[in-house]
Amino acid sequence: MKVPYALAVTSGTSALRVALAALEIKENDEIITQSFTFVATAEAIIESRAIPVITEIDKTLNMDPKDLEKKITDKTKAIIVVHMLGTPARLKQIKAIADQHDIPLIEDTAWGCGGYYNDIPLGTYGEIGTYSFDFAKTMTTGEGGMVVFKDKKLYDKAAAWHDHGHENNPEFPRWEDSRSSSGFNYRMNEMQGAVGLAQLKKLDFVVKEQRKNAKLIMDAISDLPVEMRFAPKGSYETADALVFLVKNNNIARKCRDALLEAGLGTKILPEAITWHFAGTWDHMPELVNRNGKDLTNAFPISLELLNRSVSLPISVNMIENFPQKIEKALGSAL
Numbered sequence: 001m002k003v004p005y006a007l008a009v010t011s012g013t014s015a016l017r018v019a020l021a022a023l024e025i026k027e028n029d030e031i032i033t034q035s036f037t038f039v040a041t042a043e044a045i046i047e048s049r050a051i052p053v054i055t056e057i058d059k060t061l062n063m064d065p066k067d068l069e070k071k072i073t074d075k076t077k078a079i080i081v082v083h084m085l086g087t088p089a090r091l092k093q094i095k096a097i098a099d100q101h102d103i104p105l106i107e108d109t110a111w112g113c114g115g116y117y118n119d120i121p122l123g124t125y126g127e128i129g130t131y132s133f134d135f136a137k138t139m140t141t142g143e144g145g146m147v148v149f150k151d152k153k154l155y156d157k158a159a160a161w162h163d164h165g166h167e168n169n170p171e172f173p174r175w176e177d178s179r180s181s182s183g184f185n186y187r188m189n190e191m192q193g194a195v196g197l198a199q200l201k202k203l204d205f206v207v208k209e210q211r212k213n214a215k216l217i218m219d220a221i222s223d224l225p226v227e228m229r230f231a232p233k234g235s236y237e238t239a240d241a242l243v244f245l246v247k248n249n250n251i252a253r254k255c256r257d258a259l260l261e262a263g264l265g266t267k268i269l270p271e272a273i274t275w276h277f278a279g280t281w282d283h284m285p286e287l288v289n290r291n292g293k294d295l296t297n298a299f300p301i302s303l304e305l306l307n308r309s310v311s312l313p314i315s316v317n318m319i320e321n322f323p324q325k326i327e328k329a330l331g332s333a334l
């Protein structure tokens with residue numbers, strides 16, 4: 001990832017938790033993230049005893065920079081932008097806003113491993129980047145994650161915190177390590193590390209093949225009445241999924257049904273919006289307290305966009321004639 005420091009951890013969720021620990025986030029600090037993400041992003045904030053503040057998304061289906069500006073307060077201590085389903089967020093604008101307010105930017109790159117923005121690897125544009133290597137991600141260690149840093153001080157803090165506070169010094173035995181704070185155990189184990197190294201060699205190939213398959217699908221459905229998700233200029237997407245928008249939720253569901261009938265599936269949208277949209281997380285008092293009881297309608301722009309989005313899963317090995325099959329299924333639904 002062209003950065004000097006990387007720390008292997010147990011999951012993408014713990015990667016976020018460790019990133020927040022490195023920034024010394026305290027109780028009641030506000031951390032801004034976006035409405036469309038996996039529940040893990042908000043969980044890491046809550047686990048840090050901070051308050052999740054949620055922005056709307058735009059047609060990138062990632063953080064809306066205009067809403068980000070509105071949500072910044074004196075209590076904002078970090079911004080977590082997410083490259084959902086492998087498409088880069090509007091990093092240039094978001095980083096400029098973060099810098100203007102002197103707020104560190106974390107990139108939740110759970111879906112963006114192997115992607116780029118203006119030739120910069122996703123996860124390395126901001127101060128800290130986090131990755132997930134769970135079973136559903138572009139590269140996997142079964143479960144696992146990584147945190148990357150440009151700044152040694154942040155790395156050192158994270159390294160100690162993810163290992164019970166051990167300030168590792170190779171010149172001393174482990175029991176003589178110094179400590180400045182408590183921490184936790186989020187260490188990746190050696191066996192996962194070995195799997196990760198083998199996976200890493202395949203990363204560029206996997207992304208390249210997924211992008212090829214995405215292009216074949218895009219070409220096949222180009223005459224259908226769908227609007228492709230917007231990718232900011234300079235994006236090199238991981239193409240884990242291809243997302244398009246239709247007129248309304250009814251039609252999105254029709255697309256899903258037609259795809260299922262043809263032996264194809266969808267990914268997250270529209271069916272699993274529940275775990276990926278903050279408007280449905282009324283089990284989190286931290287969100288309800290901040291946004292009111294009617295959480296569903298607290299992020300109306302996001303709700304409207306997500307309700308009419310369909311996401312096609314893409315892998316290296318797809319079923320035979322998948323572009324034609326997808327085109328036929330969607331054609332009938334639309």
Ligand SMILES: Cc1ncc(COP(=O)(O)O)c(C=O)c1O
Nearest residue numbers: 011012013038040110132133134
């Ligand atoms: C955006 C996002 N952040 C964080 C995570 C958490 O990763 P993990 O499953 O490795 O804990 C995920 C997992 O799907 C994710 O999609």
